[in-house]
Every structure is written in C-alpha cells, then in structure tokens.
Amino acid sequence: MEKYSGRIKIGEVQICDLDTVEEILRSVEVIRDINSDWNCQAWTREGIRKLVEQGFVDQSVADQLDGQFARAEADCVAGLGENFIDLTSDIHRP
Numbered sequence: 746m747e748k749y750s751g752r753i754k755i756g757e758v759q760i761c762d763l764d765t766v767e768e769i770l771r772s773v774e775v776i777r778d779i780n781s782d783w784n785c786q787a788w789t790r791e792g793i794r795k796l797v798e799q800g801f802v803d804q805s806v807a808d809q810l811d812g813q814f815a816r817a818e819a820d821c822v823a824g825l826g827e828n829f830i831d832l833t834s835d836i837h838r839p
Contacts, residue, residue: 753813755793755806762801769795786814 758766773792776783793810796802 753810755802755810758801765799766796766801769799769801786818790814 770792773788773795775788790811793802793807797804797807
C-alpha cells in the first residue's frame with residue numbers, strides 16, 4: 746500500500762541467534778511482479794511465519810500481528826487519509 750508505514754515489536758533476539766534469524770529472513774522471497782498483490786506486509790508475514798516455524802516467535806504473537814495488519818489495511822482501504830499508521834505495540838514474546 747502506498748505510504749503505509751508502521752512498527753510492531755514482536756520480541757527480542759539474543760546476539761548469538763542474530764545470524765540465524767538473519768538467514769531465515771533472507772530466505773523470504775521478494776516478489777518483483779508489478780501484477781502481483783504482494784507487498785512488504787506479505788514479506789513480513791512470511792518472515793514471521795518462518796520465525797514461528799523455527800521457534801523464534803510464538804504463534805500467538807504472529808496471530809496478533811496478523812490482526813493488526815488486517816485492521817491497519819482495512820483502515821487504509823477505508824480511506825482514512827492517514828499517511829502514517831502507527832502500529833507500535835507492546836506485543837512481547839511469552
């Protein structure tokens with residue numbers, strides 16, 4: 746979505762796990778097809794899904810993230826005219 750921006754804290758990474766997390770996120774494919782509805786939110790969702798699979802993010806956090814994305818996208822589509830949607834959250838890994 747044009748001019749959609751946000752930030753959601755989903756947890757913290759131990760320094761010893763940083764390379765692994767980076768590797769997981771680098772494995773998320775970037776779709777460069779103008780005819781696709783793929784966007785950075787799709788990339789983020791896929792990255793979180795992979796982090797859940799590897800045990801770095803709890804599924805409940807991923808579910809909360811999906812809910813926040815859905816609400817923000819619905820608000821944007823509804824034409825609220827916001828250029829910035831603040832998704833800053835206190836979601837923490839259990």
